[in-house]
Amino acid sequence: xxxxxxxxxxxxxxxxxxxxxxxxxxxxxxxxxxxxxxxxxxxxxxxxxxxxxxxxxxxxxxxxxxxxxxxxxxxxxxxxxxxxxxxxxxxxxxxxxxxxxxxxxxxxxxxxxxxxxxxxxxxxxxxxxxxxxxxxxxxxxxxxxxxxxxxxxxxxxxxxxxxxxxxxxxxxxxxxxxxxxxxxxxxxxxxxxxxxxxxxxxxxxxxxxxxxxxxxxxxxxxxxxxxxxxxxxxxxxxxxxxxxxxxxxxxxxxxxxxxxxxxxxxxxxxxxxxxxxxxxxxxxxxxxxxxxxxxxxxxxxxxxxxxxxxxxx
Numbered sequence: 255x256x257x258x259x260x261x262x263x264x265x266x267x268x269x270x271x272x273x274x275x276x277x278x279x280x281x282x283x284x285x286x287x288x289x290x291x292x293x294x295x296x297x298x299x300x301x302x303x304x305x306x307x308x309x310x311x312x313x314x315x316x317x318x319x320x321x322x323x324x325x326x327x328x329x330x331x332x333x334x335x336x337x338x339x340x341x342x343x344x345x346x347x348x349x350x351x352x353x354x355x356x357x358x359x360x361x362x363x364x365x366x367x368x369x370x371x372x373x374x375x376x377x378x379x380x381x382x383x384x385x386x387x388x389x390x391x392x393x394x395x396x397x398x399x400x401x402x403x404x405x406x407x408x409x410x411x412x413x414x415x416x417x418x419x420x421x422x423x424x425x426x427x428x429x430x431x432x433x434x435x436x437x438x439x440x441x442x443x444x445x446x447x448x449x450x451x452x453x454x455x456x457x458x459x460x461x462x463x464x465x466x467x468x469x470x471x472x473x474x475x476x477x478x479x480x481x482x483x484x485x486x487x488x489x490x491x492x493x494x495x496x497x498x499x500x501x502x503x504x505x506x507x508x509x510x511x512x513x514x515x516x517x518x519x520x521x522x523x524x525x526x527x528x529x530x531x532x533x534x535x536x537x538x539x540x541x542x543x544x545x546x547x548x549x550x551x552x553x554x555x556x557x558x559x560x561x562x563x564x565x566x567x
Contacts, residue, residue: 274330315542322536333543343544345519345529347551349434353509353523354502357438361498362491364442365449370408373457374448390447399513401440402427427513427550430520436522437509445501445506449494456490457483492563499559524548 315333337343389397404411405426413423426436448519460483469480483545506525509515515522515530522530524544532541 301435311542312546314539316545318537319542320536321533321538326539328538333540334542334547336515337544337547338417339542342519342522342527343547346522346524347548349519349521350503350505350523350525353434353438353505353521354499356435356496357441357505358495360438360442361446361449361502365446365494366453366487366491368446368450369453369457370483372454386450389444392444394444394507395511397440397444398508401436401443402512404435413543428517430517433513433521437512440508440512441502441505449498452494453487453490456487460486475551489563492559496556496559497562500552500556503555519550 281383316328316330317326318329318333368386371378376382403409407413407423407425407428410426412426416423424432425432428553460487464482464486465478468482473481505527508530509521509523510526510529513521515526525548528541528548532538533542535541
């Protein structure tokens, strides 16, 4: 007597099946679609706080939206045309690029040197790790307050050190030729700990066989570092450089609190110019256009970096 299996029994079974060779294989499950229930809350939050603001800001960049006016009119590409001819946009962009260059290079090299120092086996490694990473945990307001006192013209530690060495005091935040360098020094001290951890984790994961073999062959410490350790850190260096350049391009907090873009706009980055135009000048539409031009530049730089690192790999 034969019995008929109920409909759908094949889809619900978890019993293993046998293949042509007699081996037992797990039965294939058919997706039920219930996963969307778990993903939906994230999609709703992501769409509400990420996708919708992006779309709204893009539309706003084609209008004359303003905090001072109730009516909004479509102006097409007028905001973008004005942005390309605005000297303040280009000067703030130049400040941003200059800050990125003078901060990203030491943030990569200093972090690597710190990681190599700790990885070399110094006594009290926990103290070194804590001291190198601790500044990264401080909020930006605390960091700027500390460095404001260090840069204070008369009582600050920086000028007191120069006076001890017999040198003239420096206007760390009031001299146009020095102010951006002062901000970069603050940024390196504050954020180098994150890159230090990335390098230290990479060093601890490297195989020791190559280094030991080179040591047996008579290679010195510097030769092993240059020919064995650093080449193995190429991918980590690419990651650190990419993350650091993107972070430096988006600088805003420490400059706004420390100098507010001064003196004479010598430290004002693009994002601060967007803030000033949008929330001080009330021109939200124009500020949106400038921000999207800068966003396009950041995306372009990211793609170029990704392409270069991929080609090296």
